[in-house]
Amino acid sequence: MKVVVGSPGTVGGLLLRTGQCLFASASIAFMVSASGFSSYTAFCYLVASMGLQALWSLGLGCLDTYALRMKRDLHNPILVSLFVVGDWVTATLSLAAACSSGGVSVLFSKDVGFCSAYPLLSCKKFEISVVLAFATWLFIAMSSLVMFWLLASV
Amino acid sequence: MKVVVGSPGTVGGLLLRTGQCLFASASIAFMVSASGFSSYTAFCYLVASMGLQALWSLGLGCLDTYALRMKRDLHNPILVSLFVVGDWVTATLSLAAACSSGGVSVLFSKDVGFCSAYPLLSCKKFEISVVLAFATWLFIAMSSLVMFWLLASV
Numbered sequence: 001m002k003v004v005v006g007s008p009g010t011v012g013g014l015l016l017r018t019g020q021c022l023f024a025s026a027s028i029a030f031m032v033s034a035s036g037f038s039s040y041t042a043f044c045y046l047v048a049s050m051g052l053q054a055l056w057s058l059g060l061g062c063l064d065t066y067a068l069r070m071k072r073d074l075h076n077p078i079l080v081s082l083f084v085v086g087d088w089v090t091a092t093l094s095l096a097a098a099c100s101s102g103g104v105s106v107l108f109s110k111d112v113g114f115c116s117a118y119p120l121l122s123c124k125k126f127e128i129s130v131v132l133a134f135a136t137w138l139f140i141a142m143s144s145l146v147m148f149w150l151l152a153s154v
Numbered sequence: 155m156k157v158v159v160g161s162p163g164t165v166g167g168l169l170l171r172t173g174q175c176l177f178a179s180a181s182i183a184f185m186v187s188a189s190g191f192s193s194y195t196a197f198c199y200l201v202a203s204m205g206l207q208a209l210w211s212l213g214l215g216c217l218d219t220y221a222l223r224m225k226r227d228l229h230n231p232i233l234v235s236l237f238v239v240g241d242w243v244t245a246t247l248s249l250a251a252a253c254s255s256g257g258v259s260v261l262f263s264k265d266v267g268f269c270s271a272y273p274l275l276s277c278k279k280f281e282i283s284v285v286l287a288f289a290t291w292l293f294i295a296m297s298s299l300v301m302f303w304l305l306a307s308v
Binding site: 100 | 193194195196246249250251253254255256257258260261264265302303306307
């Protein structure tokens with residue numbers, strides 16, 4: 001199995017996992033600090049999806065750290081298949097969450113003008129949280145592509 | 155280059171392209187027939203994204219038909235790279251469009267109760283259009299995975 005930039009058990013892979021975990025946690029933090037977010041299904045789904053993403057990335061980040069410290073090789077087909085499935089599922093869920101919340105944010109600020117009509121609504125925080133969710137998705141998309149490439153090139 | 159189910163220039167590939175084209179067109183038809191859809195950014199984006207998807211799939215469907223009739227082989231790395239990029243871009247845009255419109259539909263029908271408050275809003279048509287967009291995404295996701303697998307296994 002080839003070793004490419006960002007593959008499991010390398011410094012690149014660890015950096016990608018750290019990025020995913022940090023951005024997902026920041027996205028959750030901004031969302032839960034916004035008042036009234038729980039009244040909207042899309043925003044609740046964003047929190048759930050980013051929570052799953054943060055946990056998954058944290059787990060794989062720990063595994064990468066262990067592999068780097070112990071100089072273990074994580075490039076075996078069974079492990080990589082598991083990473084591929086997990087990465088693709090979480091990447092799709094993250095993109096879905098970011099987009100549905102993005103759609104609702106744009107609706108609030110532009111289409112129906114809720115943000116100007118109800119100043120108590122934390123529109124700014126909703127938007128920052130959505131941007132952070134998209135950043136998380138960019139990192140997990142990179143990981144997913146690397147994993148799929150590794151698996152396909154066995 | 156291996157030939158897998160759904161690869162370009164095969165009957166499976168042609169069926170996938172036909173499915174994408176039909177579902178994307180049906181999604182556009184339901185959306186544009188819903189009154190007032192153009193007031194909402196997410197729904198306009200759905201129409202644009204499904205339009206792009208339908209055109210891309212139609213083009214590749216024609217290419218598949220030509221390859222099947224003339225018994226041409228489309229499995230060369232340059233062509234497949236082009237298909238991979240196009241498929242991934244349109245798949246991501248389709249998922250984003252389906253999710254953002256889905257988020258807005260759920261908000262209308264459940265969170266803020268616009269559907270019961272404004273009976274003139276064509277909520278049913280919005281929802282059918284979103285479901286069709288998700289079906290389109292399922293087909294294009296299958297095509298994208300097959301293409302990426304083909305390219306990676308060269």
